Amino acid sequence: MDWLGPAEWQAIALSLKVAFWATLVSLPFGIAVAHLLARRAFPGKALVNGLVHLPLILPPVVTGYLLLITFGVRGPVGGLLQPLGIVFAFRWTGAALAAAVMGFPLMVRAIRLSFEAVDPKLEEAAATLGASRVWVFLTVTLPLILPGVLAGAVLAFAKALGEFGATITFVSNIPGQTQTLASAIYTFLQVPGGEGSALRLVAVSVVLAMGALLASELLARRVQKRVGGA
Amino acid sequence: MSVSVRVSHRQGDFLLDAAFEAPPGITVLFGRSGSGKTTLVNAVAGLLRPQAGRIAVGDQVLFDSAAGIFLPTHRRRLGYVFQEGRLFPHLSVRQNLLYGRWFAPRGARREDLGRVAEMLGIGALLDRRPGDLSGGEKQRVAIGRALLASPGLILADEPLAALDEARKAEILPYFERLRAEVPILYVSHSAAEVARLATTVVVLEKGRVVRQGPAAEVLADPAVTPVGARSAGAILEAVVLRHHADGLSELQAGGHPLFLPRVGQAEGSRLRVRIAAHDVILSRGRPEGLSALNILPGVVHEVRGGEGPGAMVSVDTGAGRLLARVTRRSAEALGLGPGVACHAVIKSVAVAPEDVGGR
Numbered sequence: 001m002d003w004l005g006p007a008e009w010q011a012i013a014l015s016l017k018v019a020f021w022a023t024l025v026s027l028p029f030g031i032a033v034a035h036l037l038a039r040r041a042f043p044g045k046a047l048v049n050g051l052v053h054l055p056l057i058l059p060p061v062v063t064g065y066l067l068l069i070t071f072g073v074r075g076p077v078g079g080l081l082q083p084l085g086i087v088f089a090f091r092w093t094g095a096a097l098a099a100a101v102m103g104f105p106l107m108v109r110a111i112r113l114s115f116e117a118v119d120p121k122l123e124e125a126a127a128t129l130g131a132s133r134v135w136v137f138l139t140v141t142l143p144l145i146l147p148g149v150l151a152g153a154v155l156a157f158a159k160a161l162g163e164f165g166a167t168i169t170f171v172s173n174i175p176g177q178t179q180t181l182a183s184a185i186y187t188f189l190q191v192p193g194g195e196g197s198a199l200r201l202v203a204v205s206v207v208l209a210m211g212a213l214l215a216s217e218l219l220a221r222r223v224q225k226r227v228g229g230a
Numbered sequence: 231m232s233v234s235v236r237v238s239h240r241q242g243d244f245l246l247d248a249a250f251e252a253p254p255g256i257t258v259l260f261g262r263s264g265s266g267k268t269t270l271v272n273a274v275a276g277l278l279r280p281q282a283g284r285i286a287v288g289d290q291v292l293f294d295s296a297a298g299i300f301l302p303t304h305r306r307r308l309g310y311v312f313q314e315g316r317l318f319p320h321l322s323v324r325q326n327l328l329y330g331r332w333f334a335p336r337g338a339r340r341e342d343l344g345r346v347a348e349m350l351g352i353g354a355l356l357d358r359r360p361g362d363l364s365g366g367e368k369q370r371v372a373i374g375r376a377l378l379a380s381p382g383l384i385l386a387d388e389p390l391a392a393l394d395e396a397r398k399a400e401i402l403p404y405f406e407r408l409r410a411e412v413p414i415l416y417v418s419h420s421a422a423e424v425a426r427l428a429t430t431v432v433v434l435e436k437g438r439v440v441r442q443g444p445a446a447e448v449l450a451d452p453a454v455t456p457v458g459a460r461s462a463g464a465i466l467e468a469v470v471l472r473h474h475a476d477g478l479s480e481l482q483a484g485g486h487p488l489f490l491p492r493v494g495q496a497e498g499s500r501l502r503v504r505i506a507a508h509d510v511i512l513s514r515g516r517p518e519g520l521s522a523l524n525i526l527p528g529v530v531h532e533v534r535g536g537e538g539p540g541a542m543v544s545v546d547t548g549a550g551r552l553l554a555r556v557t558r559r560s561a562e563a564l565g566l567g568p569g570v571a572c573h574a575v576i577k578s579v580a581v582a583p584e585d586v587g588g589r
Contacts, residue, residue: 121316127303128275128310129379130333135304139329143320 004204008197010176011184012204018092018180019160022099023107023153030107030152031145037108038115055166056105064169067098071170094171095178099163103156110155114148115141147223154216158209181205231413233257233383237273237283246270246280246437255429256405256414258445260421261456266437267417271385274415275310276303287383287413304333309376309412311386315368317360323371324356330379341378350374350404366397373404377412384408386416390423402426406587421461425449425504426587450551452534452542459540463506463585464553470497478523478578483549489523489578493586502587509580510554512543513573514564524576528552530566541566545574552576 004012036042037049055063071078071088078088088094118141126136142149164182171178173187185201188194233252240246246266250257259267272278274285276292279300285293292301309330317326327346331339347353350370360368369389376384386405390398405427408414418424424431428445433456441454448454450464468483473492481488481503488503495501517525528547535541541561543554552574556566566572 119316121312121314122318124277124303125310125312125316126318126329128277128306128308128385129330129375130304130307131329132302132304135333140318140320 004200005197007175008184008201008204011179011181011201014092014095014176014179015161015181016208018095018099019157021093022096022103022160023157025096026100026104026107026156027149027153030104030111030156031149033104034108034111034115034152038112052108053105055102060102060163060165061169063101064098064166067094067101067166067170071097088171090171090174090178092171092177095163095167095180096160098166098170099160100156102163102166103159106159107152107156110152111145111148114145114151117148118144147220150216150219150223154212158212161208161212162205181208231288231382233274233288233413233415234284234286235270235274237270237280237285239269239273239278239280239283241269244437248434248437248439249283250432250439250442252413252415252432253430254413256409256416256427257430257432258416258418258424258428259432259434260418260424260428261434262419265434265456267419267434268387270434271387271415271417274383275308275385276301276306290382307334307338307379307382309379309381309384311369311372311376311384311389313388313391315360315365315372317363317368317371317375319360321360322356323352323358323360323363326360326371327352327356327374327378330375330381334380338380340380343378346374346377349407364397365393366400369393369397369401370404373401373408377408381412384412384414386414388417388419390418390420398423402587419457421449421457421463422504422585425463425465425585426502446550450544450553452532452544452553455542459536459542459555460508461506462542462553462555463504463509464544464551466503466505466550466552468501468503468549470495470499470501472497484547486526486547486549487524488549488576490581490586491579495586503581504585505552505576505581506585507542507553507555509577510545510552511575511577512545512554512556512560512564512566513575514571516573517575520575522575522577524578526552526574526576528572528574530568530570530572532568533561533566535561545572547574 033052069075073082073089088097123136123140126140131139162182167180168183173179173183181201185198188198231254236249238247246269248266248270259270261267269278273280282295291299292306293299327343350373352370352374355363355367390401416427431445431448432439433441433448433454435456441448446465455462466483468481468488470493471480471482473479477492478489479493481490526547526549528545531544531546531551533541533543535558539557540555541558543556543561543566545552545554554574
């Protein structure tokens with residue numbers, strides 16, 4: 001595949017890495033928040049729900065700027081994490097954080113819907129058979145929400161691959177560090193004669209997005225077959 | 231091992247305030263819907279925390295509001311058979327059956343998959359998914375799943391209510407077999423099921439226990455018709471004497487012959503027969519030239535008039551206490567009252583197959 005130059009490969013590899021880690025690390029949080037919103041009543045639930053969905057509605061630049069002043073080296077959270085060796089600003093980890101935050105509402109939505117579709121009576125039945133709450137979750141709830149978890153993860157992954165505004169605002173556009181597919185396309189379009197490279201990356205983006213969607217569809221169908229039937 | 235329950239719980243306008251003892255065997259909580267049966271069973275299961283009371287199985291206390299004890303559901307060692315089965319759709323029948331066994335303490339795993347599958351006739355279904363099963367099969371798997379958890383007590387909340395008559399007849403014998411193995415707390419609003427299964431009956435009305443005691447005693451009480459006089463009926467204990475060539479079975483109840491349509495049980499087996507109150511005719515003198523085969527002499531124990539034109543009469547016969555539903559007009563015309571001698575007439579063909587069960 002020598003029709004892609006090293007700079008282009010670098011952007012693709014970085015994008016996949018960022019999207020992979022963004023999805024993987026946010027997944028447990030996504031499941032926890034979805035569970036909270038689907039199953040628990042607590043004061044301030046509307047506020048939590050609003051916060052989770054905020055990145056969906058805010059201009060991405062605003063989200064990126066908020067991340068910068070919070071997780072930047074001098075930000076309240078970034079300053080605390082820096083001595084521990086965790087730095088987000090202008091690193092690929094920052095790009096992953098931005099991607100995770102932007103994809104989070106989509107992930108939570110999908111998982112929450114599948115939580116709501118699980119009949120709590122099945123969980124009660126498991127408890128009467130001797131399963132503690134953790135075991136009920138692992139052996140009954142989790143397998144039953146698996147299609148939703150997969151769907152949520154794929155959505156978040158696809159969103160992470162294409163994330164641009166928050167990423168470029170938070171961690172800039174450094175080749176090899178924070179220059180993802182979207183920012184690379186943007187950069188190529190800014191320089192004369194860059195249309196060719198941009199177009200090639202656009203094609204790659206389309207293929208990756210379609211691939212992810214098809215894979216999730218297939219997986220979901222297989223899981224549904226295993227889980228459903230009742 | 232007996233179960234002792236005392237629960238007081240207010241839910242909106244509804245006050246559940248009930249106490250009962252369940253000796254070994256099947257104890258049926260009997261009452262119309264909304265009488266608090268399910269709430270009571272859910273309190274025993276720990277799915278609901280009552281505001282006050284005490285629940286104990288044998289010497290193990292599950293709940294005691296005064297002592298601040300509330301054992302969580304998963305530590306109560308129960309088997310719960312729900313009305314809708316509640317099988318896990320993502321697991322095979324085999325995995326469903328073994329689910330509770332996995333959590334049971336090693337020393338308590340007294341049930342064996344092979345034996346339970348054979349007893350419930352589900353050996354051929356083990357590799358299927360719950361979604362592929364019929365209603366009756368699902369319910370048998372649910373019973374097996376509860377049993378394989380090796381519980382100290384089985385709870386059953388109207389386990390047959392969602393099934394048609396044929397499927398009910400298919401499941402009932404399995405509960406009869408369980409009766410000897412583990413104490414069962416069984417919720418029902420069906421008089422036929424109660425008559426067939428109950429060792430002990432606890433009658434609930436509007437959240438209160440109005441009567442409790444041995445099944446034969448409670449069901450023959452004319453004052454106890456929680457689901458309406460139409461479905462009242464007493465039970466007789468009998469032994470199959472012989473099957474006759476003309477399609478009748480001759481039973482013996484307390485020394486009296488009783489002719490019924492051919493029963494499924496072998497000669498010599500003991501069984502219980504439900505005689506519906508509306509299938510019993512009363513006569514002062516011994517009736518002559520009557521087509522009915524079963525005529526039992528007896529003495530009226532109690533007469534109880536209802537709101538309508540009917541009256542419920544309990545009669546002590548040699549075969550056991552029977553319940554007869556007659557009109558108030560007839561009761562007065564015959565001069566029926568406590569101590570009056572009369573004959574109870576039972577038409578053989580009136581006794582349906584589902585009213586005959588093993589014991």
